[in-house]
Amino acid sequence: MRNIWLIAKREYLERIRTKAFIIMTVLIPVLMGGLVFGGGYLAFSTRSTSHVAVVAADAAFADGVKRELEDGKGAHMRVDTPPPTPQTEAALNAALRDNENDLVGYLWVTPPAAAEARPVFRYKPRSAGDIATEQNLKDAIKVVLTRERLTRQGMSLAEIDALLLPVDVDTSATGSSKTAFGAAYLLFFLMYMVIMLYGMNTARSIIEEKTSRVFEVMLSTITPDQMLAGKLFGVGAVGLTQIGIWMTAAGLLSYTPFAAALGGGVHLLITPVQIFFFVAYFIFAFLLYSSIAVALGAMTNSEQELQQLNMFLVMPLAFCVVMIFSIINAPDSTLAKVVSLIPFCSPLLMNFRISLGHPQPWEIVTSFVLMSLSIVAILYVASRIYRVGILMYGKKPSVGEMLRWLRYS
Amino acid sequence: MNPIVDLRNIRKVYDSKVAVEGLSLRIEAGTMFGLLGPNGSGKTSSIRMMIGITAPDSGTVSLFGQPFTREALRRVGYLPEERGLYKKMKVMEQLIFLGQLRGLSPAVASARAHAWCERLLISDAVDKRTEALSKGMQQKIQFIASLLHEPELIIMDEPFSGLDPVNAALLMDTLVSLREDGKAILFSTHRMDQVEKLCDEIAIIYKGRLVLEGGMQAIKSRYPANRVHISYAGDGGFLRHPAIQSVKNYPGQAEIRLNDGADAQALLAAALAGGARITSFQVVEPTLEEIFIETIGSNVDA
Numbered sequence: 001m002r003n004i005w006l007i008a009k010r011e012y013l014e015r016i017r018t019k020a021f022i023i024m025t026v027l028i029p030v031l032m033g034g035l036v037f038g039g040g041y042l043a044f045s046t047r048s049t050s051h052v053a054v055v056a057a058d059a060a061f062a063d064g065v066k067r068e069l070e071d072g073k074g075a076h077m078r079v080d081t082p083p084p085t086p087q088t089e090a091a092l093n094a095a096l097r098d099n100e101n102d103l104v105g106y107l108w109v110t111p112p113a114a115a116e117a118r119p120v121f122r123y124k125p126r127s128a129g130d131i132a133t134e135q136n137l138k139d140a141i142k143v144v145l146t147r148e149r150l151t152r153q154g155m156s157l158a159e160i161d162a163l164l165l166p167v168d169v170d171t172s173a174t175g176s177s178k179t180a181f182g183a184a185y186l187l188f189f190l191m192y193m194v195i196m197l198y199g200m201n202t203a204r205s206i207i208e209e210k211t212s213r214v215f216e217v218m219l220s221t222i223t224p225d226q227m228l229a230g231k232l233f234g235v236g237a238v239g240l241t242q243i244g245i246w247m248t249a250a251g252l253l254s255y256t257p258f259a260a261a262l263g264g265g266v267h268l269l270i271t272p273v274q275i276f277f278f279v280a281y282f283i284f285a286f287l288l289y290s291s292i293a294v295a296l297g298a299m300t301n302s303e304q305e306l307q308q309l310n311m312f313l314v315m316p317l318a319f320c321v322v323m324i325f326s327i328i329n330a331p332d333s334t335l336a337k338v339v340s341l342i343p344f345c346s347p348l349l350m351n352f353r354i355s356l357g358h359p360q361p362w363e364i365v366t367s368f369v370l371m372s373l374s375i376v377a378i379l380y381v382a383s384r385i386y387r388v389g390i391l392m393y394g395k396k397p398s399v400g401e402m403l404r405w406l407r408y409s
Numbered sequence: 410m411n412p413i414v415d416l417r418n419i420r421k422v423y424d425s426k427v428a429v430e431g432l433s434l435r436i437e438a439g440t441m442f443g444l445l446g447p448n449g450s451g452k453t454s455s456i457r458m459m460i461g462i463t464a465p466d467s468g469t470v471s472l473f474g475q476p477f478t479r480e481a482l483r484r485v486g487y488l489p490e491e492r493g494l495y496k497k498m499k500v501m502e503q504l505i506f507l508g509q510l511r512g513l514s515p516a517v518a519s520a521r522a523h524a525w526c527e528r529l530l531i532s533d534a535v536d537k538r539t540e541a542l543s544k545g546m547q548q549k550i551q552f553i554a555s556l557l558h559e560p561e562l563i564i565m566d567e568p569f570s571g572l573d574p575v576n577a578a579l580l581m582d583t584l585v586s587l588r589e590d591g592k593a594i595l596f597s598t599h600r601m602d603q604v605e606k607l608c609d610e611i612a613i614i615y616k617g618r619l620v621l622e623g624g625m626q627a628i629k630s631r632y633p634a635n636r637v638h639i640s641y642a643g644d645g646g647f648l649r650h651p652a653i654q655s656v657k658n659y660p661g662q663a664e665i666r667l668n669d670g671a672d673a674q675a676l677l678a679a680a681l682a683g684g685a686r687i688t689s690f691q692v693v694e695p696t697l698e699e700i701f702i703e704t705i706g707s708n709v710d711a
Contacts, residue, residue, distance in 0.1 A: 213493030220487035
């Protein structure tokens, strides 16, 4: 026990004294916050300013679409409304081909065959991947068609405008829902970063000891298992320290007079429940991913070789990022429940669902049980690979050799 | 008295390669023991088994008269061939850390480390980061680290490789004084010339097997003193004397090997008679290196 403590202490002090630790502590939340809130703000406030053409025999319809696109909800476009002649089509095609006036596409409206039917819309973009403009056009057409139909039903313009106004929902009692969602999102990416960072740190510290050949000296005094345990505790404690700093800072921002002074917008940024689960899930995630990293580090001889293998760490995390979009839409769907119970995903996805306030207590408990079992299993294998791998220099072992390592005592 | 190290018939196979085969060794207290052999002959593998870094496939390892346990490692100081230190740590922090791992209190570790640094003339390096030091300096630090806990058995794998002659001599002197304190010292080397004057006992391993073992003097006395080193000027015609089996002739010097049973005196007389001026004439035993080559040669034939 004393040896484990000594190893952990050395590992901890060496890491925490570095400039990199201080820089990361400040930079990660700033970058993450900037990304989540800044990105969110930009996505909500940016309007498309593309240049399109709308060609319709019905000039009123073309003008309606033009008005929506030039000054609508999500668009701030430039719109031409040339008359529907064959020359126009040829000219537009040429303009698209030659990229004239930044024209990104044109909408060709063919009048309906029957009076009550919808016109036929044909959109020709310069780039097939431009889904944003296409969506803007669809929205605009829908509004114009609705207006037309309502007018025909006998409603006045004023009545129609009132009907189509956006809805306001007052959420001031619980704080801005956008901010709360942003905080959940922020925690998700913060978790992603720290798992990645500390998993890699574990692997890197093993490689460092391997390349500096310090293992043989150590192994003449202590066992590989003690060494491994000390390393995990040491690196993990650094992670907890960093998270501790962040969470304290978040708490201060959320719950002190200082927070009130900043105004209502930031209040209740992160709740104590979120902080508790973030720390708990980090501990488990760290042990889980570090166990893999231990095996990766023991197998390889250099950072470069590690880079080739770090997809084993990245893949599960990337999977979580993909899954988060369906969880945002339906946090309690069967899919969300299942993926958030996968041990590699629980720290990210279950934690995210907790932020959104949805999972049942049994789901949370189950996720911790499954993670614990996985940690024990992976650590068992990893410690065996570690035991042999740390004294192996030279070429990277084959899968067959690795399996043999597992049997060595 | 029980030997400090007692290996009985140990064997280690890595995959298909036999690293050590049927090796038995005994090392007594107060002995300087040289483990010799060319690169890749199994020296490091044997040492690793001796201190439990790897386990032998068969055979037994006893330290201090007891079957091997990790407890015994507290009484062993080990300098591995693959030397390593934590690069970012300061020298003194590092020594204290390694001392603590071997069961010392920080205060004791610090006091001993300072004393050793003074003894090995590296006191001014104690506050530097390890990575800022030269390789030789780092080696001295490791040397110190392996001795901090005052082990009774000191095992050093190639302790002098990479050191300049002055520092190598410094470490050799230190080892000699440790032997005088009654410690058992084992070191391995592929440089035979280094161990001749240093070792009480040697073992030569070749391709994982023990080919020669015993007291330094006993081994040497088994081989006749049939080498002659001559420094001369003038006529070198005596070098064709019938007593000579082979000769390496350098300018003004010759290293001669005599035929079995031939008398060196006759050669000297012939040289003088031939008109050469002899400034030095020395009859010597074969060097360890020559014994080694001879032993391996006969072993290959066998």
